[in-house]
Amino acid sequence: MKKFTCVQDIGNLKSAIEEAFEIKKDRFKYVELGKNKTLMMIFFNSSLRTRLSTQKAALNLGMNVMVLDINQGAWKLETERGVIMDGDKPEHLLEAIPVMGCYCDVIGVRSFARFEDRDFDYQETILNQFIQYSGRPVFSMEAATRHPLQSFADLITIEEYKKTARPKVVMTWAPHPRPLPQAVPNSFAEWMNATDYEFVITHPEGYELDPQFVGNAKVEYDQMKAFEGADFIYAKNWAAYAGDNYGQILSKDRDWTVSDRQMAVTNNAYFMHCLPVRRNMIVTDDVIESPQSIVIPEAANREISATVVLKRLLEGLK
Ligand SMILES: CCC[C@H](NC(=O)CCC(=O)O)C(=O)O
Ligand SMILES: NC(=O)OP(=O)(O)O
Secondary structure (H helix, E strand, C coil): CCEECCHHHHCCHHHHHHHHHHHHHCCCCCCCCCCCCEEEEEECCCCCHHHHHHHHHHHHCCCEEEEEECCCCCCCEECCCCCCCCCCCCEEHHHHHHHHHHCCCEEEEECCCCCCCHHHHHCCHHHHHHHHHCCCCEEECCCCCCCHHHHHHHHHHHHHHCCCCCCEEEEEECCCCCCCCCHHHHHHHHHHHCCCCEEEEECCCCCCCCHHHHCCCEEECCHHHHHCCCCEEEEECCCCCCHHHCCCCCCCCHHHCECHHHHCCCCCCEEECCCCCCECCCECHHHHCCCCECHHHHHHHHHHHHHHHHHHHHHCCC
16 A cells, blocks of 8 residues: 555455454564664644644654654744745745655655635645655545545444444534544445445535545435434534635534444444544533443554554555
């Protein structure tokens, strides 16, 4: 594997899941693979789970790790070409990227959507500059339109907990005080559509995601109807994508906050969320603390998805 940015990069999902379960049984099985290899993790945005689980995954494989928070300590970076750099940004990304590539063997990048220009975001301008100019294999630690390490961990978790071969999985929008990226919902939809699960997306009108990610999923504007008989509930907020509303908050309707009321019409569904989660906006305390909440095992599986991905990128170096 030369990059990991989307579901297609992991190849056959059944094999990927088998590899994840194999590594989960012995996460140090490939500890020699990363000897004298260095992972560089570059964050343009905050992180807890991705930062810790990916570093742990690198250690599982015997790698050295360097972490750079671009906005803390490094020079402020200009990312646009053609800009006269007479402002507060001393360095251009197009120099910084190949320089960073000199010091490592594999690069992970976190760079969220900026909501200033939908094309800039949806062309994955920042991530693709790392892929084009670093000279190293690059993987996404959440970029503008996807979060594949999270989605892979979500799939592993559903495979561990599902009680039927083809569970009903429902992704629901929920309210939030800030406009959040579409990366997590886009990516979850992309991975769910790559399985044979029954997949439903529910959100208020106006929150339609990019059709390239919605695919053949059923979109249901009635949340209670969507929840009927569900085996897994995946909650997430996202800002509007469509038209002139890109990056906007259209609703903060807390009737969409996941509570016992909605969970009561499911098939005793498991509750999932990528975290961090705004309690009593996205989900009530009772639901996220219930026996059906699997958000912690879901977060734990981030170490497994990252170990599989780094293992394949290291194998691709040979
Ligand atoms: C893994 C999720 C990362 C990010 N989440 C946030 O930015 C939450 C920030 C907040 O709740 O203020 C998102 O929604 O894409
Ligand atoms: N789910 C996830 O990626 O969490 P962080 O933003 O804390 O890394």
